Amino acid sequence: MTGASSYRRKLEPLCAKIGRDRVDQVVHAFYTKLRTDPVLHGYFDGITDFSEHEALIADFWWVAMGGILAQPRQFDMLGRHRTLGLTPVVFERWLALFGDTMAIYVPPDLAKQWLQMAVGIGANLQNQMPK
Numbered sequence: 001m002t003g004a005s006s007y008r009r010k011l012e013p014l015c016a017k018i019g020r021d022r023v024d025q026v027v028h029a030f031y032t033k034l035r036t037d038p039v040l041h042g043y044f045d046g047i048t049d050f051s052e053h054e055a056l057i058a059d060f061w062w063v064a065m066g067g068i069l070a071q072p073r074q075f076d077m078l079g080r081h082r083t084l085g086l087t088p089v090v091f092e093r094w095l096a097l098f099g100d101t102m103a104i105y106v107p108p109d110l111a112k113q114w115l116q117m118a119v120g121i122g123a124n125l126q127n128q129m130p131k
């Protein structure tokens, strides 16, 4: 492989490396676990249509990874989370479960990159939570 082509491979966005099918798979598996998790499940009681919610979350990750949506949509991260009363313990559990789920479907180097994004987004969210 020439230097130029290996450089191009590295520049491929995470969405292309992981692929939309795997994003959908991880999100679906994550929500399946989350709904029976003793720490987390209660936060999701208000969601009536999980397939629509999972599609929204998968779209969010797709865009966060550099993907483009056929039908762009808006996300209201802070607005959606600020009233949930989330604590550091809850965030930690959410991230642990997300990491465990990814490990099943995504190769370790890509899972590491995806989880790093979740950690960063989670930290930002926590910083913006009402004290």
Ligand code: HEM
Residues within 6 Å of the ligand: 040, 043, 044, 046, 056, 057, 060, 074, 075, 076, 077, 080, 081, 084, 086, 090, 091, 094, 118, 119, 121, 122, 123, 125
């Ligand atoms: C890095 C951490 C997290 C990420 C990336 C994330 C991502 C998202 C996204 C993209 C949405 C949809 C936002 C919208 O409707 O515009 C959402 C909604 C939601 N998230 Fe999170 N979330 C995180 C942490 C958590 C945690 C720790 C909990 C609770 C255990 C949680 C519970 C919820 C709930 C219940 C909704 C739906 C709220 C509603 O529609 O009223 N999230 N999340």
